[in-house]
Amino acid sequence: MNLRKLSLLGLVVLMVALFIALDLGRFLSLSYLKESQSSFTALFQEKPLTVGVSYFVIYLLVAAMSLPGAAILTLAGGAIFGFGWGLLLVSFASCLGATVSFLAARFVLRETLEQRFAQRLADINRGIAKDGAFYLFTLRLIPVVPFFVINLVMGLTHMKTFTFYWVSQVGMLAGTAVYVNAGTQLAQLNSLRGILSPGLLLSFALLGLFPLVAKKVVDALQRRKVYQRWASVRPTKFDRNLVVIGAGAGGLVSAYIAAAVKAKVTLVEAHKMGGDCLNYGCVPSKALIKSAKLAHQMRHASRYGLNDATPKFSFKVVMARIHAVIRAIEPHDSIERYTGLGVEVLQGYAKIINPWTVEVALNDGGTQQLTTRNIIIAAGARPLVPPFLAGLKDGTDYVTSDTLWDTFTQLTDIPKRLVVLGGGPIGCELAQSFARLGAQVTQVEMAERLMLREDPEVSELVRQALSSDGVKVLTGYRAVSYERHSNPTSKDNAQDLFSFDNKEVGHHAGGVLVVTNTEGELRIPFDQLLCAVGRSARLSGYGLEELGIPTHRTVDTNEYLQTIYPNIYAAGDVAGPFQFTHTAAHQAWYASVNALFGEVKKFKADYSVIPWATFTDPEVARVGLNEQEAKAQGMAYEVTRYDIDDLDRAIADSEAHGFVKVLTVPGKDRILGVTIAGTHAGDLLAEFVLAMRHGLGLNKILGTIHTYPTLAESNKYAAGQWKRAHQPERLLVWVARYHRWRRG
Numbered sequence: 016m017n018l019r020k021l022s023l024l025g026l027v028v029l030m031v032a033l034f035i036a037l038d039l040g041r042f043l044s045l046s047y048l049k050e051s052q053s054s055f056t057a058l059f060q061e062k063p064l065t066v067g068v069s070y071f072v073i074y075l076l077v078a079a080m081s082l083p084g085a086a087i088l089t090l091a092g093g094a095i096f097g098f099g100w101g102l103l104l105v106s107f108a109s110c111l112g113a114t115v116s117f118l119a120a121r122f123v124l125r126e127t128l129e130q131r132f133a134q135r136l137a138d139i140n141r142g143i144a145k146d147g148a149f150y151l152f153t154l155r156l157i158p159v160v161p162f163f164v165i166n167l168v169m170g171l172t173h174m175k176t177f178t179f180y181w182v183s184q185v186g187m188l189a190g191t192a193v194y195v196n197a198g199t200q201l202a203q204l205n206s207l208r209g210i211l212s213p214g215l216l217l218s219f220a221l222l223g224l225f226p227l228v229a230k231k232v233v234d235a236l237q238r239r240k241v242y243q244r245w246a247s248v249r250p251t252k253f254d255r256n257l258v259v260i261g262a263g264a265g266g267l268v269s270a271y272i273a274a275a276v277k278a279k280v281t282l283v284e285a286h287k288m289g290g291d292c293l294n295y296g297c298v299p300s301k302a303l304i305k306s307a308k309l310a311h312q313m314r315h316a317s318r319y320g321l322n323d324a325t326p327k328f329s330f331k332v333v334m335a336r337i338h339a340v341i342r343a344i345e346p347h348d349s350i351e352r353y354t355g356l357g358v359e360v361l362q363g364y365a366k367i368i369n370p371w372t373v374e375v376a377l378n379d380g381g382t383q384q385l386t387t388r389n390i391i392i393a394a395g396a397r398p399l400v401p402p403f404l405a406g407l408k409d410g411t412d413y414v415t416s417d418t419l420w421d422t423f424t425q426l427t428d429i430p431k432r433l434v435v436l437g438g439g440p441i442g443c444e445l446a447q448s449f450a451r452l453g454a455q456v457t458q459v460e461m462a463e464r465l466m467l468r469e470d471p472e473v474s475e476l477v478r479q480a481l482s483s484d485g486v487k488v489l490t491g492y493r494a495v496s497y498e499r500h501s502n503p504t505s506k507d508n509a510q511d512l513f514s515f516d517n518k519e520v521g522h523h524a525g526g527v528l529v530v531t532n533t534e535g536e537l538r539i540p541f542d543q544l545l546c547a548v549g550r551s552a553r554l555s556g557y558g559l560e561e562l563g564i565p566t567h568r569t570v571d572t573n574e575y576l577q578t579i580y581p582n583i584y585a586a587g588d589v590a591g592p593f594q595f596t597h598t599a600a601h602q603a604w605y606a607s608v609n610a611l612f613g614e615v616k617k618f619k620a621d622y623s624v625i626p627w628a629t630f631t632d633p634e635v636a637r638v639g640l641n642e643q644e645a646k647a648q649g650m651a652y653e654v655t656r657y658d659i660d661d662l663d664r665a666i667a668d669s670e671a672h673g674f675v676k677v678l679t680v681p682g683k684d685r686i687l688g689v690t691i692a693g694t695h696a697g698d699l700l701a702e703f704v705l706a707m708r709h710g711l712g713l714n715k716i717l718g719t720i721h722t723y724p725t726l727a728e729s730n731k732y733a734a735g736q737w738k739r740a741h742q743p744e745r746l747l748v749w750v751a752r753y754h755r756w757r758r759g
Contacts, residue, residue: 052094055094056094067096070092071108085109085162088105089198090195092195093195098192102195105194106191109187116163118170143174147172151179152185153186245370253371255388256279257281263596264597264599264600266290266393268603269606274358281387282359283365284362285378288353288360302340307451310328366556368384370562373390393589393599394553394587394589399549407497415545432457434459440629441549442458465488470641470690476673478490481631492530495530497526525540527540562583565579576590576605584609587599605619605621625638628697637688638689640687640688641678642676645687645688653740655733657729657736659671676690684714685710716731
């Protein structure tokens with residue numbers, strides 16, 4: 016807290032102390048006011064301007080410093096100035112004083128509290144931005160919460176000052192009028208209790224609830240308006256309770272939940288059950304990573320006391336194993352399984368015809384129309400392709416993280432020269448895996464470092480790991496064009512193509528990727544180009560445009576995952592903001608429960624604790640904030656770091672590299688975020704996810720027995736590092752003296 020803030024706080028404390036020490040409160044009592052009413056009235060008649068200005072300033076100061084006595088001053092306004100002038104003076108003085116108090120709280124406290132409680136305040140501020148004026152108006156009308164508390168609390172939010180002022184001006188007017196009017200009848204008033212009768216309090220309460228009720232009515236009218244164009248086609252009865260479009264993680268979980276609660280549900284999928292994760296993403300990539308890691312361990316067997324060996328394998332067999340893994344997992348997501356659970360599964364292309372009707376163009380021919388009370392869009396995402404590849408054929412000129420599995424299965428050998436475009440998690444995982452299997456891999460990333468969402472030290476750790484596996488990592492390069500070549504390269508010449516000493520490299524069978532940076536142009540030859548620059552939500556082809564459902568990078572939804580049509584929901588990659596299988600499943604719970612039971616109870620989607628992992632070697636796993644995010648948000652934090660090279664099990668496994676980094680609230684063990692880099696980081700993260708989800712701090716983790724020797728001990732040791740940094744040094748001095756005394 017800086018000097019100006021301390022000075023202002025000190026001034027307020029001094030004035031309050033003087034108010035108490037000088038017993039100024041005696042002048043703000045009902046008995047004193049009644050005794051002095053005639054004197055004040057005479058003085059006002061003699062010097063009206065002086066008395067009016069003095070009263071206004073005194074009232075403003077009392078309100079600004081949250082001193083007791085505002086009610087008595089309001090009565091005085093009616094007693095001295097009459098109802099009209101009294102109401103005018105009190106109304107403006109009280110609102111200006113409240114605004115001063117509001118601004119003072121904001122100036123002194125908000126920055127400090129935001130640093131400590133950024134996430135909680137962020138949630139509050141989102142609510143304030145949306146409905147803050149309604150809430151404030153209600154609080155001003157219902158005299159239950161003391162007004163000075165409202166002033167201070169609202170000052171800690173991001174509510175605009177003018178909004179606070181005018182809402183307070185209007186909201187306090189009714190109560191002010193009651194008190195000023197009571198002041199005009201001061202002689203008949205024996206106590207403040209007589210001013211606000213139960214009936215009057217009830218009237219204020221009903222008046223305070225009016226804006227919230229009005230908002231509900233407005234929302235209902237807006238819903239009616241959005242449905243108005245479809246009123247003539249609304250079914251009187253529905254065939255189904257729910258139709259789910261897409262059978263990826265979000266769609267499968269939505270359909271499963273609906274069937275579990277005995278709703279009639281139809282799941283529509285045009286391609287493969289299981290979606291991207293099973294067929295193109297999580298499952299095949301992890302199968303590839305396992306084969307690549309084993310090949311890497313064979314080459315470096317000497318780390319384990321064995322002889323290094325060059326792995327001998329058929330690339331076709333490696334790819335065949337990947338497809339075998341997919342087939343082994345397919346039954347979990349199969350039509351047969353979901354049909355057995357009570358889900359109707361249709362294979363075809365779904366299109367939303369109106370808010371209650373989905374038309375399915377069946378894969379085996381014909382169409383089917385489904386009427387339904389609710390719809391969940393879980394259409395997933397597709398690989399993002401940069402503009403310079405537009406017009407080229409996916410699977411022939413280049414491959415994506417979706418098409419590589421079928422395209423590479425047709426190859427006899429691994430591509431000799433592979434260019435991976437993209438330095439995010441997908442690009443890094445695939446670049447490292449193919450390099451470990453023997454490809455000469457060049458990875459191109461437009462940003463200045465890999466995995467831009469992670470802390471710089473994590474990016475550097477991954478870059479070093481990829482480089483040690485033979486990946487040529489080029490960061491800060493923008494891919495600008497693609498050139499086809501058809502001249503085959505001799506085997507001898509192909510061995511030299513990985514050298515970039517020269518800007519131009521020889522002819523070859525695939526093509527050339529042209530990239531640029533601030534120093535100029537670089538031409539990179541390849542046999543295969545893998546585009547892994549990210550994924551974009553599928554937003555077209557199933558009726559969003561025709562219904563007028565807004566989209567940007569994803570389908571626009573509210574906190575309940577509803578689109579502008581309250582009975583149409585979105586979940587998974589198509590809804591954002593995350594593109595993970597586990598978040599798609601997480602959202603699916605909210606979407607399906609809200610769709611089926613929203614008229615009784617709706618639930619806001621909770622993104623407070625979202626974990627994710629990148630399965631490079633070493634793995635990178637994270638939950639909550641990392642350092643770069645905390646700095647960007649201006650949040651105060653402490654960092655505790657435990658280096659895994661000190662862990663017994665990691666040493667025994669020859670995996671002694673990486674770290675556990677925990678961000679906590681300064682001086683407290685409450686966890687703000689965790690980043691783990693190292694072997695099995697994704698598995699180790701689960702303990703911290705559980706702790707954050709249920710409000711457990713590092714002390715709880717430290718007090719939990721961890722099996723020895725396991726990698727999970729790294730979490731306990733990280734907690735121990737925090738504990739050592741927060742030892743009660745003064746207490747330990749006295750403990751040492753105690754032990755000396757005990758020794759005699």
